[in-house]
Each structure stands twice: as C-alpha cells, then as structure tokens.
Amino acid sequence: MLDLWAALPPALQDVLFALALIAPGLLAGALVLRGLRPLPLVGAMLRRFVWVNALFVALIAVSVGLGVGLLAQERGLRQGSARAAEKFDLIVAAPGSEVTVMLAAVYLQPSDMALVTGAQYAEIAGAEGVAFAAPIAFGDSYQGAPVVGTTVDFVSHLAGPLAEGRVFSAAEEAVAGAYAPVDVGGSFTPAHGHGPMAEGDAHDGFAYAVTGRMAPTGSPWDRALLVPVEGVWAVHGLANGHAPDDPRIGPPFVPEMMPGTPAVLVHATELWGNYALKSRFTRGDLMAFFPGTVLAQLHGLMRDVRSAMSLMAVLTQVLVTLSVLIGLMILVRLIARSLALLRAIGAPLRFVFAVVWAYSAALILSGAALGLALGWVAARGISALVTARTDVLVTANLGWPEAHLVAGFISLTLFMALLPAWLAVRRPLLTDLRT
Amino acid sequence: MRACLLSLLLIAAAPALAETHDHDDHVAEAEGLRVVHAWTPATAKGADALVYMEVENTTAAEVTLTGGEAEGAELELVGFTYGAAGEAWTVLPGLPIPAGADLDLEPKVLALRWSSVPMDLTPGAELEIEVEVGGQHLHAHVEVGEAGATAHSHAGHNH
Numbered sequence: 001m002l003d004l005w006a007a008l009p010p011a012l013q014d015v016l017f018a019l020a021l022i023a024p025g026l027l028a029g030a031l032v033l034r035g036l037r038p039l040p041l042v043g044a045m046l047r048r049f050v051w052v053n054a055l056f057v058a059l060i061a062v063s064v065g066l067g068v069g070l071l072a073q074e075r076g077l078r079q080g081s082a083r084a085a086e087k088f089d090l091i092v093a094a095p096g097s098e099v100t101v102m103l104a105a106v107y108l109q110p111s112d113m114a115l116v117t118g119a120q121y122a123e124i125a126g127a128e129g130v131a132f133a134a135p136i137a138f139g140d141s142y143q144g145a146p147v148v149g150t151t152v153d154f155v156s157h158l159a160g161p162l163a164e165g166r167v168f169s170a171a172e173e174a175v176a177g178a179y180a181p182v183d184v185g186g187s188f189t190p191a192h193g194h195g196p197m198a199e200g201d202a203h204d205g206f207a208y209a210v211t212g213r214m215a216p217t218g219s220p221w222d223r224a225l226l227v228p229v230e231g232v233w234a235v236h237g238l239a240n241g242h243a244p245d246d247p248r249i250g251p252p253f254v255p256e257m258m259p260g261t262p263a264v265l266v267h268a269t270e271l272w273g274n275y276a277l278k279s280r281f282t283r284g285d286l287m288a289f290f291p292g293t294v295l296a297q298l299h300g301l302m303r304d305v306r307s308a309m310s311l312m313a314v315l316t317q318v319l320v321t322l323s324v325l326i327g328l329m330i331l332v333r334l335i336a337r338s339l340a341l342l343r344a345i346g347a348p349l350r351f352v353f354a355v356v357w358a359y360s361a362a363l364i365l366s367g368a369a370l371g372l373a374l375g376w377v378a379a380r381g382i383s384a385l386v387t388a389r390t391d392v393l394v395t396a397n398l399g400w401p402e403a404h405l406v407a408g409f410i411s412l413t414l415f416m417a418l419l420p421a422w423l424a425v426r427r428p429l430l431t432d433l434r435t
Numbered sequence: 436m437r438a439c440l441l442s443l444l445l446i447a448a449a450p451a452l453a454e455t456h457d458h459d460d461h462v463a464e465a466e467g468l469r470v471v472h473a474w475t476p477a478t479a480k481g482a483d484a485l486v487y488m489e490v491e492n493t494t495a496a497e498v499t500l501t502g503g504e505a506e507g508a509e510l511e512l513v514g515f516t517y518g519a520a521g522e523a524w525t526v527l528p529g530l531p532i533p534a535g536a537d538l539d540l541e542p543k544v545l546a547l548r549w550s551s552v553p554m555d556l557t558p559g560a561e562l563e564i565e566v567e568v569g570g571q572h573l574h575a576h577v578e579v580g581e582a583g584a585t586a587h588s589h590a591g592h593n594h
Contacts, residue, residue: 003481006481006482010501048583081521082517082518082519083518083519084517085518086519087515088477106451129531264551271525271527272514272527272528272529272530275513275514275530275544275545276530276531278544279530279532279538280536281537282539290515290517292515292516292517292518292546293515293517293543293544295517296517296522296543297516297543300543379457
C-alpha cells in the first residue's frame, strides 16, 4: 500500500490527501442533510442575525487567514532565500563561519572577514575544473547600496545578458543592479563602509561611471553596484592585481600584486567538479562550502519551528471555532422558541438537528473561504514588505499545505458543529414553547 | 599451568581485543585506500538511504570514487543541490581523490544513494557494503544511526 502511495505523482498525492482530510466532514454533512431541505430556513436564520453571523464569520476568517498567511509566508521566504543563493555554486574564503561568509557574499550583509590571499586565489583560479573564480570584494556603499568588486564573468553568471548598456571594461566603470540607485550614464563616488557610519568623503575624487544595468535576479544583488575588483583595490590605495603598466581588468591577477579578497565564487566546468573543488579547498588555510548546503541546514533547523507553527495555527483555528460554537449554543437558546414551534407543527427532530448543523456549517464554510482569501492577501502584503526590507524576492502563493490546513480545519469543525445541533434537539419542548 | 596462565591472559585481554575489533569495524582498508566511519540514518523500507563516510587515499596516485554496492543493489554517488524547488540529489559520474587527500561524504553535500531499500534500516543495525574506489571494492561496515542523525557516532575520532 505504501509502495502504491509512493508511486503516485506528488500532485495526485496532494489532491488525495486533501480529499481524505475533508471527506469525514462532508460525509457527516451528507448523513445529517440526507433527504431534508433545511437550506431555506438556514437562509432565513442567516438574514435574521446578519450582524452576529458576520462577526462569527469574521472571527473564523481571521484565525484561518492567520494560519494560511503564516504558512504561505514561511514557504515563500524559504524559497526566496534559496533562489537568491542558487547562482552561488561554491564559495571559498578564509577559515571562519560559513554562515557569516554566506550572509556577506550571497546576501550582501557586510562583515569583517579575513582575506583570501593573491597566491591562494591564483591556486583556486588555476585548479583543474574551474571555469572561473570571481573575487567578491565588499566594504563600500553608495546611498545604502553595496558596492561590490568582482569580474565580468561574475556579472554574466549572476544575471545573464544585461538589461541595458554594456558591462564594465575599465576600473572606473560599473554595472548597476536592476534596482540600484544610479542610472546607466550616471556616476557615483562610493562611501567607505555601510550604513549611517559610512564615511561619505573617504573616496572623494574617485567616481565610477555606470555603463550597464543587470536584469532582476530576485536577490540583494539587485540593489548592488558591481565594479571591477581592481577599482575597489585602487580606491583604497592598494595594488590593483596587475603590473603597474598593465591596463587590463579581470583575471589573471599577479599574486604578489593582489591585495586579497574576502570571498571567491568558484564555478566549475562540470557539476561534479564543484564537489571535487570543495573537497580540495577545505583545508587549514581555506574554507570551501556550498551556500545551498548551509541554507538547507538552516532551513532544516527551522523545520521544527514550522511544525510547531502549523500546529499552533490549527489549534488557534479550532479554539476560535469552539468559541463560535459556544456563541451558537447561546444563539440557539435565543431561537429555542422558533425551533420548538417547528417541532410543534410536526417537524421531525432530525430536521431541527439538520437546520442547526447546516446553520453552523454555513458560518464555518464562509469563514474558511474568507480566511483563505484573507491569508492570500496577508501573505502577499507581508511578502512585499519583506522584499522591500531584505531585497530578497519573496513571492508567497497559496499551495497544497494551506489547502490541507483548511480542509482539515473544515472537517474537524463540521464534526464539532454536531454538538450545538445535538443540544438544540435535547431542549424540553414545552418549556421552550412557553418562553 | 602455562595453559591456565594463557587462558587468564586471554580473558584479561578480551575487553581490549573487543575494543580494537569495534574500532576496526569503522575502517575498511586496502592498498592505501581507507573507508572510515560509514553510516546512514535510519530509513524505512522502500525509501532511499543515503550512506555517508570518509574516504582516504594514502596512495601516491589519484583515484576515483564511483559508487558501490549493497545487498546486490547499486549505490550511486550523488551530490546535493538546493534551490527554490527544494532539495535534490544529482547522480555524479565519479569524483577524483588526489594522492594523499580525503573525501568526505557528508549530509547535504555528497553521499552514496541506495534507492528503495528492501528492508527497514533501524538504529543500531549494521550493514555490509562495497565501496568502489580506485578500482578496488572495499568492504565497509555501515552503522545505522537515528533517523535525524547528522554525523557518525564516532565522528571526529582519528580511526
């Protein structure tokens, strides 16, 4: 049986799981409503207590929306951060914290780091199977946008063909990220450092001319300004990696003339080459790692948080629904006379039971549907906020996990709705008629 | 009398010998190639098991790790990738291990994949596998760890 389940396509597994979750609730409904037509009466009850009903629906919708929005948002954030790291095959840096280097090199969160020396870079770039090894030299900024020194190979690898203009060909030229604060044709003088403490006048007298703009990548690099690494070295008064009379930019660099770089992105000619290179450069004086691995480990640690979050979302929804059902029991007391009249004129107990259950079900289903919509809107809104704050493109859409959550919620609460219906038919008829 | 003394000596030495044997279980060695600390997380029958280990090449030549065999089934050498679509393991044709170098097969990096294991791999159990490296078939003991384990129980030991 398990083999058969495992052999099914994932999409079919999701559909079947959703159906299995919602089936008990629907089955209970089919049994309760079989052969009866309580809906006209339910419609009248919904209209009669419209504001109370609206409040109950809103309560359910908010709780469902919160759960759905949180789950969708968490997945969107996970996928967005993973997408942003996809182009960073293998990073080589001086020994230290992989997380720190990943945050600095992939997500452009500046950090003080030891440098890979010119000789080490030459060894990495010259290793068998290396298609290119791009220095990633950060430390400067312009209007909050990071200024990163690298090579032409890296620009092409990161974003493909430029959306506008051409790639840099001199140390004083730059390529802007898709949403960087300088237009093609403009120029800028970098500040030394990042944030409020950046020294705006440290590099006065030096300017980069922007010659091109990258296509969007969905990563913090969209806000960055990419310059030849030689420019970064030169602006800090260091050797530029080449002989004094050599005007070239880009590798190969003269090891003795290369001041060093915080990180090197290594791209292998073959996929397997990345693993061989990682093994080769994991040693005492260098650290090689896959950002994808570090990220997957971090996301793995969050898996327990995610499970707890899902459980809390379900519990919140059930608690809210329980409150609504308790409210309904009170409401049933208010309409007890009408229900007693129904019974007095010959309506069977099962019909009264069906009316109360269908009334509760209508509130639950409306609240769940509205909650799904609310969750989607919330997820989109929070995604836009996170994207604006982190520059990591987060797109949160509703998926099967949210569908399963709502299906499970509906099924459970439709069962819970049997309780007020049962209590309604157990009320003493004569007492209710006299009230 | 000599036999009696020898017996006593053997009894006294038994724990030490057992310890050596236990440690040897973690090492498979042939012609300068060693497989150390092979392990796999507990895996349910029918799922794919990922086997991790350290492969050491103490020879003077580069060798290639290509895969292995377990219970007559092929063990594929696979590499980990992670992106927006999630986690994936891609089959690799082989990985060179330079002379005097090591290669670590570790979670979310590299592994030997045993597809659709024919039985439950329960924590504490041991498996016998063959690791194909440098034309050699090294017979290695694989320790089955907990389902969520991230390293061999003896990780960090130099044996």
